[in-house]
Amino acid sequence: MMLDNDTGHTIFLEDLEIGMKRDLTKLITDADIEKFAEVSTDHNPVHLDEEYARETVFEGRIAHGMLTAGLISAVIGEQLPGHGTIYLGQTLKFMAPVRPGDIVHVEVEVAEIDHKKRRVRLLTQASIGKTVVLRGEANVLAPSKKLD
Structure with a gap:
């Protein structure tokens, strides 16, 4: 399956x-x-004060975990399934810090589809290089051609 950075569209449940x-x-x-x-x-x-953050376990400032998680929401709401998707739930496991200047790569993958209920389970992950910083699963209600 090819990865791309398509934005601003909908992939309907049927597709x-x-x-x-x-x-x-x-x-x-x-x-x-x-x-x-x-x-x-x-x-x-820990997010805003470098001097304070240096004295923590992180030894420097880190981004809010939910900022990184928000990038997952962006992929789901803009690309897969895209516009019209309704978030039902999300699990998150924070595995490593994200720091100012880091380049975060987020990937969302369809794991399961329940056509009758319009529900889709998505695997979600964020990484910096080869380091996974966030992993989880999202459950969404996908837009359908039959209802839209």
Whole structure:
């Protein structure tokens, strides 16, 4: 199955296939972390204060875990299945920190399809190079040609 960076469309339930994948790559910047802190109201100094963060187990600033998880949401909402998808649930396991300046690669893969209920189980993963930083599963309600 080929990976691509198609954006802004819908793959309807009837066209989904097990193993179908989509991905996204993003450079995490200081501005991203600051904006996320502002929007989420999470101003934990491990994200915003280098001096404080150096004294933690991370030995430096890290991005909010949910900022990385938000990239998964972007792939699901924009690419696979895409526009019209409704998030039902997401499991997340944070495995390594993401730091300002890291390039995060997110991949979403169709693992299971329940056509009767319009439900799709997706495998989700984020990595920096060969290091997996986040892994989980998403359950979504996929848009259908029959209903849309």
